Amino acid sequence: MESSAIENKVMSAREAINRFVNDNDELIIGNYTVGTCCELVYEIVRQKKKGFTLYSQSGILDVDVLVNAGCIDRLVSTYVLRSGGKKGGGAVERAMRAGTLEWEDYTNFNYNARLVAGMHGFSFIQVLEGVMATDLFKKRGFMGEDKYRVIQCPYTGKDILTVPAANPDVCIVHVQRADRDGNAQYWGAMGSVAAAALCSKRIIVSCEEIVEHDVIKSSPHLTIIPSYRVNAVVEIPWGAHPTEVLGYYNLDRFFYGMFMMSNATEEGARAWMDEWVYGCKDREAYIDHYAQKFGSGMLDKLKARAFFSAPANYGSAFISSWDENGRERTMGITLETLEKTMEERGMLCE
Amino acid sequence: MSKKYTLNELLIITCAKEIKDYENVILGVGLPTTAGALAKALYAPHTTLMMESGIIDFEPLIPLNHIADAHSCRGFSYATDLFSAFTMTYRGFVDVCFLGVGQVDKYGNLNTTCIGDYYKPDLRLPGSGGAADFISYAKRTILTMRGGQFVEKLDYFTSPGYLEGGESRNGSGLFPKDSGPSMLLTTKGVFRFDNETKEMYLDKIHPGVTVNDVKKDIPWDLKISSNLTTTERPTDREIDFVRYFAPVESAGRELMMELAVTSVFNHAQERGKM
Incomplete structure (x- = not known):
C-alpha cells in the first residue's frame, strides 16, 4: 500500500487515474446503481487505459461507457441494463456478439459475497445455493471451475456452494464527502459500496466535497472507507452526473434517457462518447458544456433540498x-x- | 361503475392486492414499487417495504427510478447493505418479492439473461441481478410480465421456479419448503400454479380479453381454471391513488416518452435554443 498519512492524497482525477490505474488491472466500480463514479470512469476512457477485468455489481452507463471505449476484456457482473429495451441494444451486447468481451454472470448476492470474502481476508465464502438448480451454476465463463465450487460443510455434512474471494487491483468510487486524508462518508442505498472498496488493493475516492476532519470525527457512522486504505481523494462536484447523489442532486432523467437512446446503436454511442467523454477534458468542462447546451437551469432543478439526519449525540x-x-x-x-x-x-x- | 382506467393501472392494482398487511416485501423497479406504495397506502399499512440495495422500511413519495432510489422517499428506517438484504431473505424474513420476466416456462422458471446462445447472444438481457436469489428464498414470489414471452424451453435458466414441476422444487433440498412463484401477472390475465403439478394455469382474464387471446401467446396446451373469473375492476380510490402517485405509470412508457420529449422541446424553444 502506498497510502500514508503524510502523503498528500488530494489530487485531480487525471493524476489519480494516471498514478493508480494500470492497463490489465482488475478494476472495480464501487458504486451500486446510484452515485456512479462517472467522472473517474470517463477519465479512464480519456487516458485510453485498457485490458481490464471489470467488476460491477450492477451497471448501466458506467459499464457501457467503458465497454464502448474498448477498455474491458472481461466482465464480472450480475446485471447490465440494456439501452432501449428489447428494440434497443448496448455496448456489452455488441462486444459479446463481436467476441471482444466475456462476461461471468453471478447473482447479486453471490457477486457481493466475493467482495465480502476479499474484504475480510478469506479465500472463499459460502453463498446462496439456490442457483445450483440454474444455468448460473451450470454455465461457466472465463472463470471455469473456479466460478463456483461445492464443498461439504464440516459441521452439518451438507453440500455448500462457495465462491472465491475477489481482491481487485483498484476500486474507483464516488461518495458524498471525504476529508483530505481519505476518510470517505457515504449514505443512502448502501448496496455493496463499502465491500467493493475494502476488498481492493488500491482505492480512488471522488467526492462531492472535501470537508474538515472534524466533520468526519463527529459522524463516524457515515464513514465507509477509512483513510488508511485510500490512495487518492478527488473533489468533483457533480462527479456522478447524470446519476444521483443523495443530499446533493437527483437523477438527470432527461440526460440519462438521451444516453440510453444514443447507446442503443454503435453510431449513436460513438457520437455520444465523442461529445460527452472525449469532448470534455474534465468535469468542469463537461458541466460547462451541459449548461451551454441545455441551460444551467436544468441542473439547478436537480439540486437536493435539505432533509437533515437528526444529529447523533457522540458527547x-x-x-x-x-x-x-x-x-x-x-x-x-x-x-x-x-x-x-x-x-x-x-x-x-x- | 367506477371511472375508466388504463391497462397499466389495472396491472398495478392487481399486483398490490397480493400484499397482505404486516408482510415484509421486497420491491423490484417499475410496476411493483407503485404496487407497493398503493398497498401500503390503501390495504396494508403495516407492511415493511424493502429494496435489495439495503433501503428498508420506506414510504415512496414518487415512483422509484430503480432499486437503490433513496431520493423518492423522505428517509427510511434501516440502512443496511445488499449482503444483509439477501441473508435476511435467506433466513426467511421476506414474505413476498416481485420479479419481472423475460422468458417464463410452464413451471415458472425464468430467463432474464439472454435470448439465443449464452456466449454469443442475439439479445443480451440484463442478467440475474437479485432475481435468482430472491425467488429461491422469499416465501412467495409474484411475477410480472409486460414484454416477455412464454416458452417451452428457456434459452438460459436464470431463476428457479418449480423446476420440473410436482415435488421437484421441494425435493431438491435447495429451497425453503413450499416457496416459489405464486402468481404471474401479464397484460392479458392472472396465472397461478397448480398445488400438485405446479404447472401454471389461467386463473383470471382481464376485462375485454378472451381465453383465445391468452392461448395464442403460449406454446403448450394451457390449463384453464374451472372457475375462471375476470380480473376485478379497480375502484375509483385505487385509480385516483395510482394516477396521483405515479402518473407516468398510468400513462405507460410510450405516452410518457412522447410527452416528455415534447416537453423538453417546448422548454428549449422558449429559451431560443432550438
Whole structure:
C-alpha cells in the first residue's frame, strides 16, 4: 500500500487515474446503481487505459461507457441494463456478439459475497445455493471451475456452494464527502459500496466535497472507507452526473434517457462518447458544456433540498480525568498532591 | 361503475392486492414499487417495504427510478447493505418479492439473461441481478410480465421456479419448503400454479380479453381454471391513488416518452435554443 498519512492524497482525477490505474488491472466500480463514479470512469476512457477485468455489481452507463471505449476484456457482473429495451441494444451486447468481451454472470448476492470474502481476508465464502438448480451454476465463463465450487460443510455434512474471494487491483468510487486524508462518508442505498472498496488493493475516492476532519470525527457512522486504505481523494462536484447523489442532486432523467437512446446503436454511442467523454477534458468542462447546451437551469432543478439526519449525540459527561477543581475524578486529589504522594511512597525513579 | 382506467393501472392494482398487511416485501423497479406504495397506502399499512440495495422500511413519495432510489422517499428506517438484504431473505424474513420476466416456462422458471446462445447472444438481457436469489428464498414470489414471452424451453435458466414441476422444487433440498412463484401477472390475465403439478394455469382474464387471446401467446396446451373469473375492476380510490402517485405509470412508457420529449422541446424553444 502506498497510502500514508503524510502523503498528500488530494489530487485531480487525471493524476489519480494516471498514478493508480494500470492497463490489465482488475478494476472495480464501487458504486451500486446510484452515485456512479462517472467522472473517474470517463477519465479512464480519456487516458485510453485498457485490458481490464471489470467488476460491477450492477451497471448501466458506467459499464457501457467503458465497454464502448474498448477498455474491458472481461466482465464480472450480475446485471447490465440494456439501452432501449428489447428494440434497443448496448455496448456489452455488441462486444459479446463481436467476441471482444466475456462476461461471468453471478447473482447479486453471490457477486457481493466475493467482495465480502476479499474484504475480510478469506479465500472463499459460502453463498446462496439456490442457483445450483440454474444455468448460473451450470454455465461457466472465463472463470471455469473456479466460478463456483461445492464443498461439504464440516459441521452439518451438507453440500455448500462457495465462491472465491475477489481482491481487485483498484476500486474507483464516488461518495458524498471525504476529508483530505481519505476518510470517505457515504449514505443512502448502501448496496455493496463499502465491500467493493475494502476488498481492493488500491482505492480512488471522488467526492462531492472535501470537508474538515472534524466533520468526519463527529459522524463516524457515515464513514465507509477509512483513510488508511485510500490512495487518492478527488473533489468533483457533480462527479456522478447524470446519476444521483443523495443530499446533493437527483437523477438527470432527461440526460440519462438521451444516453440510453444514443447507446442503443454503435453510431449513436460513438457520437455520444465523442461529445460527452472525449469532448470534455474534465468535469468542469463537461458541466460547462451541459449548461451551454441545455441551460444551467436544468441542473439547478436537480439540486437536493435539505432533509437533515437528526444529529447523533457522540458527547459524554466529561473529557478530562480532572474535574473543574483540578481533582482527579477517581482518587479525588490534585496532580500536585498525587506527585507528592508518589514521591513519599518512593515510587518515582530517577 | 367506477371511472375508466388504463391497462397499466389495472396491472398495478392487481399486483398490490397480493400484499397482505404486516408482510415484509421486497420491491423490484417499475410496476411493483407503485404496487407497493398503493398497498401500503390503501390495504396494508403495516407492511415493511424493502429494496435489495439495503433501503428498508420506506414510504415512496414518487415512483422509484430503480432499486437503490433513496431520493423518492423522505428517509427510511434501516440502512443496511445488499449482503444483509439477501441473508435476511435467506433466513426467511421476506414474505413476498416481485420479479419481472423475460422468458417464463410452464413451471415458472425464468430467463432474464439472454435470448439465443449464452456466449454469443442475439439479445443480451440484463442478467440475474437479485432475481435468482430472491425467488429461491422469499416465501412467495409474484411475477410480472409486460414484454416477455412464454416458452417451452428457456434459452438460459436464470431463476428457479418449480423446476420440473410436482415435488421437484421441494425435493431438491435447495429451497425453503413450499416457496416459489405464486402468481404471474401479464397484460392479458392472472396465472397461478397448480398445488400438485405446479404447472401454471389461467386463473383470471382481464376485462375485454378472451381465453383465445391468452392461448395464442403460449406454446403448450394451457390449463384453464374451472372457475375462471375476470380480473376485478379497480375502484375509483385505487385509480385516483395510482394516477396521483405515479402518473407516468398510468400513462405507460410510450405516452410518457412522447410527452416528455415534447416537453423538453417546448422548454428549449422558449429559451431560443432550438
